[in-house]
Amino acid sequence: MFSQVYEPKGYEFTWLPAAELGGGLAEHLDERTRIVWLETPTNPLLNVIDIRAAADAAHAAGAMVVVDNTFATPYLQRPLELGADIVVHSTTKYLGGHSDVVGGFAATNDPTVAERLQFLQKSLGAVPGPFDCWLVLRGIKTLAVRMRQHCENAHVVALRLAHHPRVEQVLYPGLPTHPGHEIAARQMRDFGGMISFLVESEDEAVNLVAQTKIFQLAESLGGAESLIEHPARMTHASTADAPFAAPKNLIRLSVGLESAEDLVDDLEAALVRSTASAGA
Numbered sequence: 001m002f003s004q005v006y007e008p009k010g011y012e013f014t015w016l017p018a019a020e021l022g023g024g025l026a027e028h029l030d031e032r033t034r035i036v037w038l039e040t041p042t043n044p045l046l047n048v049i050d051i052r053a054a055a056d057a058a059h060a061a062g063a064m065v066v067v068d069n070t071f072a073t074p075y076l077q078r079p080l081e082l083g084a085d086i087v088v089h090s091t092t093k094y095l096g097g098h099s100d101v102v103g104g105f106a107a108t109n110d111p112t113v114a115e116r117l118q119f120l121q122k123s124l125g126a127v128p129g130p131f132d133c134w135l136v137l138r139g140i141k142t143l144a145v146r147m148r149q150h151c152e153n154a155h156v157v158a159l160r161l162a163h164h165p166r167v168e169q170v171l172y173p174g175l176p177t178h179p180g181h182e183i184a185a186r187q188m189r190d191f192g193g194m195i196s197f198l199v200e201s202e203d204e205a206v207n208l209v210a211q212t213k214i215f216q217l218a219e220s221l222g223g224a225e226s227l228i229e230h231p232a233r234m235t236h237a238s239t240a241d242a243p244f245a246a247p248k249n250l251i252r253l254s255v256g257l258e259s260a261e262d263l264v265d266d267l268e269a270a271l272v273r274s275t276a277s278a279g280a
């Protein structure tokens with residue numbers, strides 16, 4: 001969106017790694033900076049950004065802050081209370097919660113921004129249909145209970161993967177070893193249902209995502225059913241040449257609402273099968 005739609009129109013972007021957005025952001029801002037756009041936890045690397053620190057630095061430079069809160073949801077993280085000016089969500093994910101709707105929304109507590117967004121929405125026509133709105137509203141009724149179960153299941157899966165000999169590294173903010181753990185513990189109620197992990201090679205990653213039986217091989221995330229995918233070839237293939245490209249040996253999980261033990265068994269069996277088929 002930024003590089004292929006807005007850059008050709010004359011907008012300029014500077015891409016920063018997550019670590020620099022929380023601390024050290026000020027030195028990248030000047031009087032021309034209008035917006036600091038961030039996402040936390042990030043897709044697909046689960047980096048965590050200190051929203052309050054980013055908002056303080058952005059506001060000191062006269063810029064506004066937009067936070068993509070899709071991974072966390074409003075149940076786990078409330079960026080407006082941490083200083084953000086606008087929060088955006090893909091309602092396709094946890095808010096809808098059942099992988100049966102495509103949508104999004106922006107929230108703000110600034111009346112001037114709200115009025116401008118409303119005008120743009122009316123003028124440009126980016127308006128969701130009534131049935132899509134109904135599906136999202138129905139999904140939101142169970143958001144809290146679903147998120148609690150997503151978090152509980154993800155925690156079990158992350159811990160088991162972290163101790164698995166064929167897993168190089170687990171990226172989950174709920175693990176105390178995660179570099180963003182402390183910030184996440186401060187600004188989130190819990191750590192969410194998304195986990196990424198690194199295996200030995202791209203071949204092993206491609207092999208593994210085809211071996212699970214409960215985790216379905218699919219893009220998207222945040223639904224009741226668990227999903228597994230290979231970001232470098234699927235969700236993030238279009239950013240393969242970008243500075244923030246997904247590592248080729250990375251696997252992303254959207255941990256669903258099934259039994260956590262079944263999910264762990266499924267991954268462990270798939271790790272055995274993918275090892276066997278790589279050796280064959």
Ligand SMILES: Cc1ncc(COP(=O)(O)O)c(C=O)c1O
Pocket residue numbers: 039043068070071089090091092093102103104220
């Ligand atoms: C963090 C995040 N923001 C925004 C989007 C865009 O969502 P949609 O597919 O509803 O346009 C996605 C989709 O994967 C996402 O993961």
